[in-house]
Amino acid sequence: MKKNIISIEFSNYCFTPTLFPSLMVIFLLPLLVYLGFWQIHRGDSKNQIQKIFYQRSVAIPINLNQIENINLEKNYFPGIMQGHFDNQHSFLLENKIYLHKVGYEILTPFILNNRQELILVNRGWIPQSIDRKKIPKIPPLNNKLIIRGLIVFPNKTFSFKQINEKKWPKRIQSINPDFLKRNNFQPFMLVINTKQTYSFTPLWQPITLQANRHYAYAFQWFVLSFTLFIAFFSIHIHRL
Structure with a gap:
C-alpha cells in the first residue's frame, strides 16, 4: 500500500502525494530547471565569443x-x-x-x-x-x-x-x-581561415555549437520540468 505523506483538500479535490514520487520530484525538478538555466548561460557565452570574434577579425593585421x-x-x-x-x-x-x-x-x-x-x-x-x-x-x-x-x-x-x-x-x-x-x-x-595556395579547406570556427542550439536545449529542459510538475500533481489529485 502506498503511503501518503500529506493530504490537502481544496474545493472538490484532494491532493495526496506519496513518498517515493515526491522524493523523485524534489530531486529532479530543481535539476531540470538548473540544466535549463545552465544552457541559457552557455548560449549567452557563445554569443559573447561570436561578438568578440567578429569585432577583432576585421581589425588591422x-x-x-x-x-x-x-x-x-x-x-x-x-x-x-x-x-x-x-x-x-x-x-x-x-x-x-x-x-x-x-x-x-x-x-x-x-x-x-x-x-x-x-x-x-x-x-x-x-x-x-x-x-x-x-x-x-x-x-x-x-x-x-x-x-x-x-x-x-x-x-x-x-x-x-x-x-x-x-x-x-x-x-x-x-x-x-x-x-x-x-x-x-x-x-x-x-x-588560415580563407583558401590560399598554402592552405587546404578552411574548417576552424571559434565555437563548435551555435548559441541557438543551447537555447533550444534550455527550452527542452524547461518543458521537461514543467511536464514533470504537471504529471506529479495530476497523478496525486483526486476528486472527493
Missing part, C-alpha cells in the same frame, strides 16, 4: 615578425608573418568532420624569418583515407612565404593521450596550451 609577446588580448586578431614552413614536422589533428566526411586538420610549424621562432599554423582540412593506417602525404612548400590568418589561443581542454608515432606527420587528438609549450611553439596558432 598584426605583423608577427615585428611584435613579440603576443598575449591573450590579441586572440582572434588577424596576423601576418613572413618565413617558411617546416615541412618535415607537421601534425594531423584527428576526427575533424567536413561535409559528413572524417578528416584531419593540417598543423605545420612556421619559422619566422628574423627570429627563428616557431608558430604552429592550422592550414585547414583534408579527408582521411578509407584505410586509417594510411597517413596522407602533405605537399611540401619550400619557398619563403607571407601568410595571413587569425591569431588563436587554444582552450585549456582535456589532454588526450597522444598516439606514440615515430614517423611524421604525427596524428594528435587535441590542441591545448600544454601541447604548444611542450613542442616549443608560441602559445598561439595562426589559423
Whole structure:
C-alpha cells in the first residue's frame, strides 16, 4: 500500500502525494530547471565569443615578425608573418568532420624569418583515407612565404593521450596550451581561415555549437520540468 505523506483538500479535490514520487520530484525538478538555466548561460557565452570574434577579425593585421609577446588580448586578431614552413614536422589533428566526411586538420610549424621562432599554423582540412593506417602525404612548400590568418589561443581542454608515432606527420587528438609549450611553439596558432595556395579547406570556427542550439536545449529542459510538475500533481489529485 502506498503511503501518503500529506493530504490537502481544496474545493472538490484532494491532493495526496506519496513518498517515493515526491522524493523523485524534489530531486529532479530543481535539476531540470538548473540544466535549463545552465544552457541559457552557455548560449549567452557563445554569443559573447561570436561578438568578440567578429569585432577583432576585421581589425588591422598584426605583423608577427615585428611584435613579440603576443598575449591573450590579441586572440582572434588577424596576423601576418613572413618565413617558411617546416615541412618535415607537421601534425594531423584527428576526427575533424567536413561535409559528413572524417578528416584531419593540417598543423605545420612556421619559422619566422628574423627570429627563428616557431608558430604552429592550422592550414585547414583534408579527408582521411578509407584505410586509417594510411597517413596522407602533405605537399611540401619550400619557398619563403607571407601568410595571413587569425591569431588563436587554444582552450585549456582535456589532454588526450597522444598516439606514440615515430614517423611524421604525427596524428594528435587535441590542441591545448600544454601541447604548444611542450613542442616549443608560441602559445598561439595562426589559423588560415580563407583558401590560399598554402592552405587546404578552411574548417576552424571559434565555437563548435551555435548559441541557438543551447537555447533550444534550455527550452527542452524547461518543458521537461514543467511536464514533470504537471504529471506529479495530476497523478496525486483526486476528486472527493
